[in-house]
Amino acid sequence: MGRSPCCEKAHTNKGAWTKEEDQRLIAYIKAHGEGCWRSLPKAAGLLRCGKSCRLRWMNYLRPDLKRGNFTDDDDELIIKLHALLGNKWSLIAGQLPGRTDNEIKNYWNTHIKRKLLSRGIDPQTHRPLSGGGSAAAAAAASGLTTSSTAGFSSPLPAAAAPRPARPAIAIPPNVMFAAPSEDGHSSSGGSSDAPARCPDLNLDLDLSVGPPCSPPKTPAAAASTPTSQQQRAATICLCYHLGVRGGEGCSCKTASPATAGFRFLRPLEEGQYI
DNA sequence: AAAACGCGCAACCGCGTCGAA
DNA sequence: TTTCGACGCGGTTGCGCGTTT
Numbered sequence: 171m172g173r174s175p176c177c178e179k180a181h182t183n184k185g186a187w188t189k190e191e192d193q194r195l196i197a198y199i200k201a202h203g204e205g206c207w208r209s210l211p212k213a214a215g216l217l218r219c220g221k222s223c224r225l226r227w228m229n230y231l232r233p234d235l236k237r238g239n240f241t242d243d244d245d246e247l248i249i250k251l252h253a254l255l256g257n258k259w260s261l262i263a264g265q266l267p268g269r270t271d272n273e274i275k276n277y278w279n280t281h282i283k284r285k286l287l288s289r290g291i292d293p294q295t296h297r298p299l300s301g302g303g304s305a306a307a308a309a310a311a312s313g314l315t316t317s318s319t320a321g322f323s324s325p326l327p328a329a330a331a332p333r334p335a336r337p338a339i340a341i342p343p344n345v346m347f348a349a350p351s352e353d354g355h356s357s358s359g360g361s362s363d364a365p366a367r368c369p370d371l372n373l374d375l376d377l378s379v380g381p382p383c384s385p386p387k388t389p390a391a392a393a394s395t396p397t398s399q400q401q402r403a404a405t406i407c408l409c410y411h412l413g414v415r416g417g418e419g420c421s422c423k424t425a426s427p428a429t430a431g432f433r434f435l436r437p438l439e440e441g442q443y444i
Numbered sequence: 445a446a447a448a449c450g451c452g453c454a455a456c457c458g459c460g461t462c463g464a465a
Numbered sequence: 466t467t468t469c470g471a472c473g474c475g476g477t478t479g480c481g482c483g484t485t486t
Contacts, residue, residue: 185479208472
């Protein structure tokens with residue numbers, strides 16, 4: 171029993187969007203706003219799947235999109251965020267105003283991977299490439315590696331990283347950044363190779379563990395004092411201080427005295443890892 | 445000049461998550 | 466509590482274009 175299709179495929183266009191379709195979509199969203207993507211195509215007179223409309227709008231038509239080249243600062247920010255978040259492109263995009271997750275994902279796969287490999291850094295683990303590194307780097311840089319899915323060992327393995335609350339950057343509760351868990355071990359999935367991760371990585375991040383950026387859903391939840399276990403279970407909000415973009419996009423920097431109990435995490439030291 | 449090749453980007457697909465019923 | 470529909474995300478595909486042979 172398969173999943174039902176997201177839309178009636180028999181009467182939907184696929185492939186590249188035409189100017190007319192773009193105009194229809196823009197006009198409709200300007201008039202009615204985003205949302206209800208499933209019904210949008212019909213309402214807008216488009217023979218497209220709702221998902222396709224959403225993707226087109228989000229990745230291409232949105233007026234606040236920043237087109238054009240990434241700067242070196244952007245590159246470094248993306249690299250840092252990827253080291254921290256793994257392939258969480260939407261979270262990374264959230265720190266780059268005007269950029270989309272798809273754009274960053276593509277840019278990573280086409281440019282940054284190569285850039286890191288040329289530096290002798292494994293783009294997936296952010297560790298120096300081991301043994302025969304230059305040859306491996308050269309081979310990888312020439313495109314001979316790597317499926318982004320095969321053997322991926324990101325700092326946040328997908329299997330161990332349930333999706334965080336959106337839209338603020340929120341890190342899965344089982345991820346600890348440079349701060350030992352109660353048992354003194356990484357809790358990021360128990361991978362045996364974890365201690366070797368990112369040995370030279372100093373992200374220069376101030377990370378705070380505290381309440382979610384968005385208000386708690388119930389007063390009770392807000393009022394309760396978390397136990398350490400609950401703290402781990404709670405959404406972890408990260409206030410970034412990455413170059414000039416310090417903490418932007420995160421409401422926690424304006425947080426109330428309730429944030430006084432936050433635990434600020436220091437940058438990684440020698441031998442520490444994510 | 446033409447064909448082959450490689451790269452980059454837009455779009456699609458399938459799955460996970462969330463919220464409403 | 467369970468089910469179902471919709472949304473959003475990450476991975477993958479395929480086309481168009483530029484470069485090389």
